[in-house]
Amino acid sequence: MARVQFDHVYKRFNKTEVVHDISLDIQDKEFLVLVGPSGCGKSTCLRMVAGLEEPTEGDIYIGDRIVNGVDPKDRDIAMVFQNYALYPHMTVFDNMAFGLKLRHFPKADIKKRVEDTAATLGLENLLKRKPKELSGGQRQRVALGRAIVREAQVFLMDEPLSNLDAKLRVETRANIIKLHQNIQKTVIYVTHDQVEAMTMGDRIAVLNGGIIQQLGAPQELYDHPANLFVAGFIGSPSMNFVPNAKVVSESNSATIILEGLGRIRVPQLYVERAKAAAGKNLTFGVRPTHLEDANIIGKDGIEQSSIDAAVDVVENLGNELQVYLTAGGHNMIATLDPRSRVSSGDKVRLYVDSDQIHLFDTDSGEAIF
Ligand SMILES: Nc1ncnc2c1ncn2[C@@H]1O[C@H](COP(=O)(O)OP(=O)(O)OP(=O)(O)O)[C@@H](O)[C@H]1O
Ligand SMILES: [Mg+2]
Numbered sequence: 001m002a003r004v005q006f007d008h009v010y011k012r013f014n015k016t017e018v019v020h021d022i023s024l025d026i027q028d029k030e031f032l033v034l035v036g037p038s039g040c041g042k043s044t045c046l047r048m049v050a051g052l053e054e055p056t057e058g059d060i061y062i063g064d065r066i067v068n069g070v071d072p073k074d075r076d077i078a079m080v081f082q083n084y085a086l087y088p089h090m091t092v093f094d095n096m097a098f099g100l101k102l103r104h105f106p107k108a109d110i111k112k113r114v115e116d117t118a119a120t121l122g123l124e125n126l127l128k129r130k131p132k133e134l135s136g137g138q139r140q141r142v143a144l145g146r147a148i149v150r151e152a153q154v155f156l157m158d159e160p161l162s163n164l165d166a167k168l169r170v171e172t173r174a175n176i177i178k179l180h181q182n183i184q185k186t187v188i189y190v191t192h193d194q195v196e197a198m199t200m201g202d203r204i205a206v207l208n209g210g211i212i213q214q215l216g217a218p219q220e221l222y223d224h225p226a227n228l229f230v231a232g233f234i235g236s237p238s239m240n241f242v243p244n245a246k247v248v249s250e251s252n253s254a255t256i257i258l259e260g261l262g263r264i265r266v267p268q269l270y271v272e273r274a275k276a277a278a279g280k281n282l283t284f285g286v287r288p289t290h291l292e293d294a295n296i297i298g299k300d301g302i303e304q305s306s307i308d309a310a311v312d313v314v315e316n317l318g319n320e321l322q323v324y325l326t327a328g329g330h331n332m333i334a335t336l337d338p339r340s341r342v343s344s345g346d347k348v349r350l351y352v353d354s355d356q357i358h359l360f361d362t363d364s365g366e367a368i369f
Contacts, residue, residue: 002153002186009058020210033201041210042190078152080160084143086131093127117149137168155187228365240332245284260328262307270369285358288333293340294349305354311346
């Protein structure tokens with residue numbers, strides 16, 4: 001069983017704390033993504049699992065064993081580094097075989113493993129080439145292959161796609177997902193790219209300032225971000241935020257008033273929570289995709305939930321319009337149906353899908369709903 005656990009792990013470099021009280025239970029065969037902005041402590045977490053850094057406090061388990069102090073080579077892990085380097089003078093085959101040779105695997109076994117792994121990664125016709133004869137994406141796959149050929153229990157991947165152009169990144173992303181389905185091993189995958197996190201992870205841990213902000217399935221984080229940080233980090237384009245929101249309580253309902261923008265009806269499920277937060281300093285949140293041009297919506301309720309805005313810029317992506325707006329002095333983005341004919345300079349009334357709204361305590365950052 002290759003379960004990996006962080007148990008109240010702290011890491012300090014001199015006096016600077018870069019990982020703060022992380023507890024995380026990664027299941028056997030799970031694909032866990034650690035995501036967060038640059039410098040938030042992702043690589044440090046991964047390096048502690050690998051044994052390249054020791055926790056200052058707390059324990060790390062692989063399987064049932066505490067691995068604090070255990071040498072990296074005795075941990076049954078394989079790691080793909082942020083800045084991988086292939087051996088330039090060796091062929092693809094030898095690059096992939098290198099770790100196995102070091103461990104004195106039989107020759108026939110090495111050949112079989114390298115060829116099988118190469119086939120999984122679509123490298124079977126490149127085994128005789130040197131790294132300089134490969135494209136960036138092919139090199140990246142060799143680096144992956146070199147790690148997975150070992151059949152370790154746990155795979156650690158630190159931004160393995162960061163050197164690839166956008167198209168190759170999407171392709172290799174799919175390759176890694178397929179690979180994980182085939183090899184059925186625990187993967188901890190580090191990225192600062194929320195799209196990679198959303199598309200690849202069974203679960204995502206969002207890290208900021210060395211602290212786990214939220215842990216959950218991708219859809220859960222998207223639908224129910226726990227705080228302003230996660231709400232702004234997950235989803236592209238980012239969630240729109242409007243500060244100084246007021247809650248007005250009625251007998252069986254509640255309404256959010258956005259000064260100078262409009263009013264939004266609180267969904268029934270959250271009326272009690274909204275009422276309880278009425279006196280607080282509040283921030284309203286809605287994703288660009290949950291706004292629509294009221295003119296093309298045949299729905300009722302537009303009067304109850306809408307925002308008035310001025311159109312600054314319209315980007316037509318063919319299947320949707322990315323519309324940059326100003327509303328009550330705030331910048332917003334709306335992803336609108338292309339049937340909307342808005343153009344820059346227009347005033348537009350935006351229908352707000354009030355089942356998809358968010359409200360945050362501005363001071364603590366915590367989500368109210
Ligand atoms: N050996 C070290 N000594 C001192 N500080 C370090 C050391 N390694 C990392 N740090 C600091 O710890 C913090 C976290 O670094 P880490 O490499 O884990 O970030 P990261 O989330 O992987 O960032 P990136 O996305 O840029 O790779 C950073 O502020 C970094 O400067
Ligand atoms: Mg890093």
